[in-house]
Amino acid sequence: MHRLTYLLLLSLVVGCAAPSVTPMRPPATPTLTAAVETATPTPTTEVETATPANTATPQAMAGPFWWNDAVFYEIFVRSFYDSDGDGIGDLNGVIEKLDYLNDGDPATTDDLGVTGIWLMPIMQSPSYHGYDVVDYFTVDDEYGTNEDFLRLMEEAHQRGIRVIVDLVLNHTSSQHPWFVSARDDVNSPYRDFYIWSEEDPGYKGPWGARAWHPSSTGYYYGIFWEGMPDLNYNNPAVTAEMQEVIRFWLEDMGADGFRLDAVKHLIEDGRIQENTPATHEWLRGFYAFYKGINPDTVTVGEVWSSTAAVVKYIGDQLDLAFEFDTAQAMLRSAKFENRDYILDAHRLVTARYPRNQFATFLTNHDQERAMSELRENANHAKMAASLLLTGPGVPFLYYGEEIGHVGGKPDENIRTPMQWSDEDNAGFTSATIAWRAPQRNYREVNVAAQADDPDSLLSHYRRLIHTRSDHAALRVGDWREVEVEDKRLYAFLRHSDNETLLVLINLSGEPISDYSLSLPEGPLSEGSASEVFTGVPVNAPTVNANGGFDGYVPLAELAAYGTYIVQLK
Numbered sequence: 001m002h003r004l005t006y007l008l009l010l011s012l013v014v015g016c017a018a019p020s021v022t023p024m025r026p027p028a029t030p031t032l033t034a035a036v037e038t039a040t041p042t043p044t045t046e047v048e049t050a051t052p053a054n055t056a057t058p059q060a061m062a063g064p065f066w067w068n069d070a071v072f073y074e075i076f077v078r079s080f081y082d083s084d085g086d087g088i089g090d091l092n093g094v095i096e097k098l099d100y101l102n103d104g105d106p107a108t109t110d111d112l113g114v115t116g117i118w119l120m121p122i123m124q125s126p127s128y129h130g131y132d133v134v135d136y137f138t139v140d141d142e143y144g145t146n147e148d149f150l151r152l153m154e155e156a157h158q159r160g161i162r163v164i165v166d167l168v169l170n171h172t173s174s175q176h177p178w179f180v181s182a183r184d185d186v187n188s189p190y191r192d193f194y195i196w197s198e199e200d201p202g203y204k205g206p207w208g209a210r211a212w213h214p215s216s217t218g219y220y221y222g223i224f225w226e227g228m229p230d231l232n233y234n235n236p237a238v239t240a241e242m243q244e245v246i247r248f249w250l251e252d253m254g255a256d257g258f259r260l261d262a263v264k265h266l267i268e269d270g271r272i273q274e275n276t277p278a279t280h281e282w283l284r285g286f287y288a289f290y291k292g293i294n295p296d297t298v299t300v301g302e303v304w305s306s307t308a309a310v311v312k313y314i315g316d317q318l319d320l321a322f323e324f325d326t327a328q329a330m331l332r333s334a335k336f337e338n339r340d341y342i343l344d345a346h347r348l349v350t351a352r353y354p355r356n357q358f359a360t361f362l363t364n365h366d367q368e369r370a371m372s373e374l375r376e377n378a379n380h381a382k383m384a385a386s387l388l389l390t391g392p393g394v395p396f397l398y399y400g401e402e403i404g405h406v407g408g409k410p411d412e413n414i415r416t417p418m419q420w421s422d423e424d425n426a427g428f429t430s431a432t433i434a435w436r437a438p439q440r441n442y443r444e445v446n447v448a449a450q451a452d453d454p455d456s457l458l459s460h461y462r463r464l465i466h467t468r469s470d471h472a473a474l475r476v477g478d479w480r481e482v483e484v485e486d487k488r489l490y491a492f493l494r495h496s497d498n499e500t501l502l503v504l505i506n507l508s509g510e511p512i513s514d515y516s517l518s519l520p521e522g523p524l525s526e527g528s529a530s531e532v533f534t535g536v537p538v539n540a541p542t543v544n545a546n547g548g549f550d551g552y553v554p555l556a557e558l559a560a561y562g563t564y565i566v567q568l569k
């Protein structure tokens with residue numbers, strides 16, 4: 001839709017549908033009228049410039065976009081670093097640790113080198129995790145203030161780091177004033193913000209738990225649990241309120257985008273509780289809205305489904321979504337020292353998504369940590385990192401993954417304090433008691449212990465991320481399979497306009513010497529080669545008539561758990 005037309009329609013919707021009373025809006029938030037005015041483009045030429053972003057379709061998506069150059073780092077603020085000694089991590093703590101993530105100086109490589117941060121929920125919430133929001137316009141006071149967030153944005157941007165925030169659209173906290181009003185008064189203007197039934201419809205949620213919860217005024221729908229009532233996006237007033245939230249975080253707070261929680265569950269169709277046509281349709285309007293505010297805004301969706309279902313969100317609803325199948329494939333290939341899992345996954349995702357428009361990761365805050373999944377095998381953790389950071393897509397690390405932070409369910413145990421050092425509470429806080437105890441192995445496994453060890457997992461991550469930053473083909477290039485018989489060896493090409501890289505990963509604990517690579521067709525011309533990850537000398541291929549190679553052996557021996565990145569011309 002044309003941006004101007006869209007905004008005019010939007011102002012009509014907002015004007016008509018907003019409830020008559022808005023007692024929950026904090027004083028700092030501008031009125032709806034002012035918000036619409038702010039978002040309205042001024043000169044006609046600007047409208048024309050912005051139009052393509054609003055009409056993008058998966059087919060039309062050109063890319064690459066800024067996020068294709070990024071490596072993101074997922075932070076659970078409560079557990080990252082406590083700046084004021086109350087035992088709870090906070091935004092100022094994140095600021096204090098920014099130099100660890102990226103010091104902003106391209107000449108230094110002793111930082112991790114990430115260029116994006118995903119902050120797990122930071123809005124006011126009664127829970128430790130924050131996925132049940134009570135006020136979308138204020139930073140949780142345990143984490144700091146809105147001013148702290150603005151300072152974090154400034155400090156991050158100075159270092160070349162963009163910051164996206166977790167946005168929970170599907171539900172609020174049952175303590176949100178909207179829900180309290182809706183539950184206590186059937187005539188409340190917020191009653192229709194939620195989903196009600198006089199009788200218990202009885203059916204369960206996708207995980208077999210209760211989805212309809214009793215209250216004094218009827219049953220309400222909450223797919224996750226009773227403390228998280230689902231919002232009713234069939235009500236345009238809900239959409240209008242959330243558009244104001246989105247505008248607030250993008251314009252007033254300067255966020256670079258959003259990670260969208262549970263987004264496949266947005267709108268139900270009776271018992272169909274995920275990936276409904278109505279959810280896709282709502283997200284098309286959402287996409288037009290946030291691109292209209294700033295076309296550079298990125299969204300990454302949590303669509304915990306198979307690739308075939310995830311793909312349907314990309315390009316006109318979300319910019320990216322997490323590739324859960326690929327995540328599992330990377331861990332399996334590392335664990336079983338067999339490339340077939342990730343080879344199959346990469347064949348599928350590169351065929352199905354617009355080029356590199358998907359988010360890759362090993363694990364997140366809802367899953368057993370990668371190091372635990374890999375039975376604390378540091379070599380396997382290095383291989384998983386190599387797959388993640390040389391492969392196609394936009395990589396996300398979960399905090400601590402780079403040092404081999406362990407943890408299994410329950411959830412609190414995969415979200416424990418970051419292990420900075422062997423000091424008490426892992427150097428996370430000066431308080432005697434942290435909000436939760438760190439993992440027991442923190443005296444051995446911590447940042448300080450790995451920072452100066454060139455063989456550590458942390459050093460491996462740093463080198464991989466800096467190599468990715470130095471080589472466009474790893475970030476924006478396409479992916480092409482390179483044929484090799486030995487399943488312990490994963491070989492593939494990353495190719496961009498200006499660069500061709502051959503990635504070789506020996507997933508096994510034995511050196512590989514009896515192998516040869518073939519690429520029936522390729523982009524090569526002169527047949528020169530240099531290795532850019534370890535600096536080891538390599539043989540050049542003989543380029544065949546189709547720009548590929550046959551029987552190529554770049555190194556006589558590939559070291560056990562070795563990663564090589566060979567630049568070809």
Ligand SMILES: [Ca+2]
Nearest residue numbers: 082084088090
């Ligand atoms: Ca604190």
Ligand SMILES: [Ca+2]
Nearest residue numbers: 105106108111
């Ligand atoms: Ca640096």
Ligand SMILES: [Ca+2]
Nearest residue numbers: 125126140142
């Ligand atoms: Ca709180």
Ligand SMILES: [Ca+2]
Nearest residue numbers: 230265266267
């Ligand atoms: Ca829902």
